[in-house]
Amino acid sequence: MVAERRHGEYKVPGGKLVVADVAQDGEGDGATLSEVAISGDFFLEPDEALGTINAALVGLPSTASVATMAAAVATAVGDDVAMVGFSPEAVAIAVRRALGHSTSWGDHTFEVIHGAAEVPFMHMALDEVLTQSVGAGTRGPTLRIWEWERTTVVIGSFQSMRNEIDPEGAQRQGVTVTRRVSGGGAMFIQPGNTITYSLSVPASLVDGLSFEQSYAFLDDWVLGALRDPGSTRATCRSTTSPRPRARSPARHRSATPPAPCCTT
Structure with missing residues (x-):
């Protein structure tokens, strides 16, 4: 019986494409990698190291984590091999995508929400509810584009209101101040003069990435x-509903809390 070959890809943010074609022996938790072929547009020196990378992964459990696979590759290649445009972690992510443990953009259908202008406090509430709902699996990946009803300053979840804001000045200028659920700095927002979005995704899309790496990965796609609305591979469906609701109580946050990105 010929083992089924499985295909996975991972584009390193700011780097190269890593492709994994793999096969496994067995099924379920007892399955192991029987064949691994890594390819891509990366650079590798010496060339023979590619065979070393493939061999390092053969025999590992198919359920091995990104950390376990990456450690096996790093140990096998040592310090004398130059991996340019990719890394042991990138190889591991591509392999896990091939095995179906991690997902890519093309595996998901995104709901795009672009509703009417909302007051700042409603935006913050929607931000939190959508993130929790995606993390709990009660809704799919969501890209929400915000429209603002009034001039606002939004501070990060860890910032000090006292240190960042002049309350009297804000009141005098008619500026509303609110706090979002994610970190980062204060943002000044004017209706019609700001692009704001939040992206909520399941943990499988950023499997194996650190918190910091996941931000770079998601920002790269957005x-x-x-830049080119026709270039993305993810499927989207649009809705004009400004107040989507979770279908069941949220229990977990998604891997990457949506971080509003503003350009004025």
């Missing part, structure tokens, strides 16, 4: 979509 910025690419803004």
Whole structure:
């Protein structure tokens, strides 16, 4: 019986494409990698190291984590091999995508929400509810584009109101101040003069990425979509409903809390 070959890809943010074609022996938790072929547009020196990378992964459990696979590759290649445009972690992510443990943009259908202008406090509430709902699996990946009803300053979840805001000045200028659920700095927002979005995704899309890496990975896709709306591979469906609701109580947050990105 010929083992089924499985295909996965991972584009390193700011780097190269890593492709994994794999096969496994067995099924379920007892399955192991029987064949691994890594390819891509990366650079590798010496060339023979590619065979070393493939061999390092053969025999590992198919359920091995990104950390386990990456450690096996790093140990096998040692310090004398130059991996340019990719890393052991990138190889591991591509392999896990091939095995179906991690997902890519093309595996998801995104709901795009672009509703009417809302007051700042409603935006903050929607931000939190949508993130929790995606994390709990009660709704699919969501890209929400915000429209603002009034001039606002939004501070990050860890910022000090006292240190960042002049309350009297804000009141005098008619500026509303609110706090979002994610970190980062204060943002000044004017209706019609700001692009604001939040992206909520399941943990599988950023499997194996650190918190910081996941931001770069997600931002890379969104910025690419803004540059060329026809270039992204994810499927989207649109809705004009400004107040989507979770279908069941949220229990977990998604892997990457949506971080509003503003350009004025």
